[in-house]
Amino acid sequence: MPSDYSNQAISYKDPAGFVRKKDGIFYRYINHSYANEYLHLINSGLYQKLINEKLLIEHSEVENTDDFYKVILPKQLYFLSYPPEWTFVQWQEMLHTLLTINSIALQHGMILKDASPYNFAFVEGKCLLLDTISFRFYNNGEPWFAYRQFCEEVLAPMALIYFKSAYWAKLSFSSVSGFQLSFVSKQLPLKTWFNSTCLLHIHLHSKFVSNKSGNKAVSYFNTEKLLNLFNTIDKNVAAWQKPIQEHSIWDNYYSENIESFTYLQNKENVIRGWLQLLKPSSVVDFGANTGRFSTIASEYCNHVAAVESDIACIADIISQKQDNITTFVADITEPTPGLGWDNTEKIPLLERLSGEMILFLAVIHHIAIAKNVPLPLIASLANKLTTNYVITEFVPKSDNKVKQLLRSKEDFFSNYSENHFINCFSEYFSLIEVHQCEDSERKLFLWQKK
Structure with a gap:
């Protein structure tokens, strides 16, 4: 926590x-x-x-x-993900939740006074509002004072993600308070001028904002018109399907790129056995891919965090609808930093990912070789993140996947060896068990924190 x-x-x-x-x-x-x-x-x-x-x-x-x-x-949340760590589908669900709450609140004489996406979290498969005091009284004839914030912090990032690139979700952490509408208007393609939601709430709204008109666009609204507004935006954005997404080599990893079926089956059996034996209350799966081992972990523990930088893979995990898995679109080598005032207003990713067990399966060679992170630093981070156990998989240089990584860069990784790996982790952990994977040179290591 x-x-x-x-x-x-x-x-x-x-x-x-x-x-x-x-x-x-x-x-x-x-x-x-x-x-x-x-x-x-x-x-x-x-x-x-x-x-x-x-x-x-x-x-x-x-x-x-x-x-x-x-x-x-x-209700306490074990794992909390932030908007820069969401997929587009999660942004859609958040928008739907926000507007649905607003519609229900209006029928009770209230309205949301804040439209920050950071007020929401995914809990047991549902998007929930966390801010209980985000409601104010609504007097008929008033505008929705959070309308501009909604456009800048919710609609604008969603439009950029959908019409430009999924990478804009990650870029959204550069500004906790959203993007200026005039900036977003310039980034969006011409076709968005023919999209009613983008036209009214981003392009034309940016003209009002630049003229310092603020909420003039909604100053004549009453309860009925606001209900129609919320319903229209919700329906229109719900129709935004299959956003632009770069090709992913990892989405079909287990069907096309895995070393062998025998290796995978044996690896699954060993991991299952260790999980069944130890029964950790929480697991953080780094490099989760499409969630094969996150799903296995979810059968044996209450809380699982699936951390994966590939958006398509995270989308696959979400589609499986495992309520005790919280997903994070994130790269452990470039984690979401502390954000906002004094860098403490929003909590850094690595301070939100502590678990009783950490999984580093077929990922350490990517961190060490693709990202040039020394093994001692990887072991140190594992020690920081786990409260008890770590399962690691060591992939030697003779492995085909490591050879592929080394084809495009100079091999100056003389310290990348099994002995050095064991020595680094042994500084913080006691080695419980080692398993040589079948039909593979890879090994699984089960460690317990000293």
């Missing part, structure tokens, strides 16, 4: 309250200024409606002092 953050560093912008971590548990503190809104959220039935529809994170109220109106304990 993430390390401790002082005071309000991870949630400080909303005067209605903030999030604080105490003894490893996250609490939300609600200020007295938000008392009326919170009471209405609960007493109007809105909170329970959103819980029943699986749209909002559930919470309980805990003991409080006069310093705050309420202190609530949200």
Whole structure:
């Protein structure tokens, strides 16, 4: 779980309250200024409606002092992924969740005052709103004051991902507060001027923003018109299917590129046996590919994080609908950094990925040779991320996959050897078992933290 953050560093912008971590548990503190809104959220039935529809994170109220109106304990998340680590389908689901919540809230006299995608998370296969105090009263005839934020932080990145490249999802971490609409308008192709959603909410909206008109485009809206707006955007974006995506060599890895079926079957059996024996509560699978071993791990533990840089592979994992697997489109050698104010407003990826067991299966040679990361640093990171066990797979230089990696670069990896690998990991771990894979020169190593 993430390390401790002082005071309000991870949630400080909303005067209605903030999030604080105490003894490893996250609490939300609600200020007295938000008392009326919170009471209405609960007493109007809105909170329970959103819980029943699986749209909002559930919470309980805990003991409080006069310093705050309420202190609530949200359902705790073991793994938390951020928008730059999502696939386009997840962005679509987040948008649908946001607009559905808005529509339900309007029927209860409220509306979301914030449209940040960072307010949402994927929990047990569903996208949920995490920010319980993100609601304000809605007076008929008012605009939706978060409309511009919605366009800049939700619609703009989605349009860039869909019409330009899936790589824009990763680039979105360069700006936690989204992209300027005038910038996005210039990046999008000509055909988006004939797409009603892009035309109205990005291209034309950017003209209003540049003229400092702010929310003029929605200043005449009332409850009925806002409901129509939310429904129209939701339907139009739901029709955006199969975004532009670069070719992936990893999506068909197990069917076309695996060393042999005998090797794969033997590897699966060994991993299953170790998982069944140790029963870790959580597993982080680095280089998860299409999730073959993440899925196996999910059968034996409560929480699995599948970390893979290839978007097509992550899309395959999501399509399998394993509720206890949280996916991350991420490269362990270029992890999502701390973002926002003081680089602590959003938690760095590697501080969100601690698990009782770490899997490094057929990935260490990519890190060491393709990315030039020395084996001692890999062992050190494994020690940082696991609380107990690590399963590694060592692929020697004589392996065909390593030979392919070395064809395009100079071989200055004299320290890349099994003995050096064992020595590096032995500094932090005790070796429990070694298995020579059948029909392969590869070996599996089971380690326990010292």
